[in-house]
Amino acid sequence: MELDGNNLSNLDYDELIEVYNVTKNFISYLDNQIQTSEVEKK
Amino acid sequence: MENDTKDTFLSKLNNQIAIDKEVLSILPKNNKKNLGVYKEKCNEIKLIYDNFDLNIIHEMKRRINKINSFKKNPKIDELNEELQKYDKLILLNNNVTSFEKMQLNELLYIFRRFYKNNLELLIENINNCLNRFEDVGINLSIHDFCYSSYTREFMRLILSEHDIDGDLKESFENIYWKCPDIFLHIEQNFRYIYFKYEKEIDKYYSNVENEILKDLKVKSKEEAFKRYNLLSYNLQEYINSDDSIILEKFKDNTYNIKDFEPQGVEKIVNKLKNLESIDMDEFYSNIFKLQNNLFEYKNYLNYKFIYDSIVLIINDSNNYDSLYNQNFKNIKKLESKLFKINKKYDKRKRHFGLIFKLFNKNNNKLETGNDNINQIILDLKQEYKNLETNKMNSLIKKHLNTNSTIYEVFSLVSYFYDFIAESIIKEYPDIVQEDISLKIEEFRKFINHPDNTLINNTTLNQDKDIALIIKDKYNLFNIAVTKEDFEEENIDNLINNVNIICINNNIKKSSISFEDIKFYLHCKTIVDVE
Numbered sequence: 001m002e003l004d005g006n007n008l009s010n011l012d013y014d015e016l017i018e019v020y021n022v023t024k025n026f027i028s029y030l031d032n033q034i035q036t037s038e039v040e041k042k
Numbered sequence: 043m044e045n046d047t048k049d050t051f052l053s054k055l056n057n058q059i060a061i062d063k064e065v066l067s068i069l070p071k072n073n074k075k076n077l078g079v080y081k082e083k084c085n086e087i088k089l090i091y092d093n094f095d096l097n098i099i100h101e102m103k104r105r106i107n108k109i110n111s112f113k114k115n116p117k118i119d120e121l122n123e124e125l126q127k128y129d130k131l132i133l134l135n136n137n138v139t140s141f142e143k144m145q146l147n148e149l150l151y152i153f154r155r156f157y158k159n160n161l162e163l164l165i166e167n168i169n170n171c172l173n174r175f176e177d178v179g180i181n182l183s184i185h186d187f188c189y190s191s192y193t194r195e196f197m198r199l200i201l202s203e204h205d206i207d208g209d210l211k212e213s214f215e216n217i218y219w220k221c222p223d224i225f226l227h228i229e230q231n232f233r234y235i236y237f238k239y240e241k242e243i244d245k246y247y248s249n250v251e252n253e254i255l256k257d258l259k260v261k262s263k264e265e266a267f268k269r270y271n272l273l274s275y276n277l278q279e280y281i282n283s284d285d286s287i288i289l290e291k292f293k294d295n296t297y298n299i300k301d302f303e304p305q306g307v308e309k310i311v312n313k314l315k316n317l318e319s320i321d322m323d324e325f326y327s328n329i330f331k332l333q334n335n336l337f338e339y340k341n342y343l344n345y346k347f348i349y350d351s352i353v354l355i356i357n358d359s360n361n362y363d364s365l366y367n368q369n370f371k372n373i374k375k376l377e378s379k380l381f382k383i384n385k386k387y388d389k390r391k392r393h394f395g396l397i398f399k400l401f402n403k404n405n406n407k408l409e410t411g412n413d414n415i416n417q418i419i420l421d422l423k424q425e426y427k428n429l430e431t432n433k434m435n436s437l438i439k440k441h442l443n444t445n446s447t448i449y450e451v452f453s454l455v456s457y458f459y460d461f462i463a464e465s466i467i468k469e470y471p472d473i474v475q476e477d478i479s480l481k482i483e484e485f486r487k488f489i490n491h492p493d494n495t496l497i498n499n500t501t502l503n504q505d506k507d508i509a510l511i512i513k514d515k516y517n518l519f520n521i522a523v524t525k526e527d528f529e530e531e532n533i534d535n536l537i538n539n540v541n542i543i544c545i546n547n548n549i550k551k552s553s554i555s556f557e558d559i560k561f562y563l564h565c566k567t568i569v570d571v572e
Binding site for chain 1 (some may be wrong): 051052054055056057058059061062066071074077078080081084085087088091092093094095097099100101102104105319486511560561564565568
């Protein structure tokens with residue numbers, strides 16, 4: 001899937017907020033993975 | 043089509059995330075090198091989602107800006123400006139004297155409680171009093187300030203516009219220890235001055251009446267009051283359904299978004315409907331009327347302590363006219379005595395001043411003269427206070443009776459500042475001066491509210507059960523309110539529910555929607571942080 005802003009204007013308010021939450025959660029997950037791998041590397 | 047788009051988009055996003063998680067999960071992490079590769083892959087994927095996040099924020103900002111772009115209806119400022127011309131309506135009210143029209147009573151009241159204010163404010167107050175006389179064509183001079191040598195000394199500096207930080211403060215320091223009641227002296231002196239020039243001031247106001255009618259482009263006082271009510275009503279209608287004002291009220295938490303969730307509002311509506319099948323337009327029209335009546339009723343309860351005091355006066359058997367005349371005679375006697383003593387005191391002061399310098403004699407006689415003057419002024423303070431009370435009571439007896447409406451009762455006394463302020467202080471002993479003025483302002487706004495029907499029609503004879511009168515009226519129109527809803531512990535809840543229905547309706551009439559507002563409030567915090 002192409003993750004760009006092209007389809008965002010078609011979403012309703014609730015959908016846009018949900019997309020934001022899901023994206024933010026995954027970014028937190030990735031941050032967590034990066035930190036964990038840093039610790040394990042040491 | 044749109045439904046397909048949004049279902050597909052979120053599920054596509056979730057699928058993509060699942061794929062990316064899968065990609066990461068199969069990467070080995072068993073050694074440093076592999077961990078390094080894993081971390082790099084995480085960063086690579088994170089970059090894509092960070093950019094996507096920026097796009098989401100950009101879209102949120104776009105929508106927030108669109109919602110926030112509603113401008114206030116220009117009609118609102120126009121009407122506010124037009125209404126300011128009607129500030130002078132009190133000058134058309136013949137139930138009050140020139141003293142109330144000058145609004146001198148409000149300024150003089152501040153001197154009575156001088157200890158509640160600071161010196162700068164009191165000096166500003168003196169200047170405001172001087173300006174009020176100037177506004178009605180009376181330019182005061184030092185000769186008008188004849189109550190005591192201290193009044194004269196202090197006013198001489200004020201009239202010559204000395205700087206407060208310099209001579210005035212020093213003069214005050216010198217005067218205060220000799221005359222701690224200096225502000226009471228000044229207050230009574232201003233009252234004396236008003237009566238000295240009363241005929242000229244009355245003439246000014248009778249001339250100004252025609253100018254005001256011309257200015258307002260109306261032919262009579264009645265027309266002026268009618269126009270004022272219509273303008274106020276129209277202004278309120280515009281404000282109620284204005285998009286930017288509605289949004290502002292949610293932004294500053296005047297309204298709580300949680301109160302306007304559709305299911306919650308529907309619950310309240312169903313609670314207030316007496317019939318299942320009811321014409322909803324008629325229902326809402328009656329709910330708006332109920333909102334106005336509840337506003338009136340609640341305010342009536344808030345100010346009932348004033349109403350009750352006036353009812354007592356209407357029903358007592360005192361002859362306030364003759365009491366007023368007696369007060370007036372007493373004041374004239376005391377002032378005549380005061381001016382005689384002042385003359386003697388001034389002579390003695392010059393005389394003793396010289397003897398003291400030459401022979402170092404004590405000046406006990408001077409101090410006794412001073413004490414006499416002070417005592418007379420304190421007596422005058424009481425007489426003037428009684429005069430004000432008896433004047434108002436006399437007007438109450440003249441214009442009000444048991445067939446008068448609540449509006450007529452409140453309206454008559456609303457400009458007698460002393461009475462209202464004293465009543466408020468009695469009811470709220472810890473109240474500060476600023477809040478007294480605020481409360482009086484709110485009281486006047488309530489009396490003159492354009493939607494008042496209850497107080498304009500309910501007479502003193504009918505004031506026994508106003509709650510029942512309201513309840514019965516709305517039961518007739520299928521609104522389910524009970525007498526219990528109007529009890530002290532329940533009325534705020536009823537008012538709140540009715541307000542929610544009305545505000546919800548106003549939102550529907552506007553160009554902004556509940557969803558717009560909810561989105562705005564939720565996402566504003568997000569974009570501000572991001």
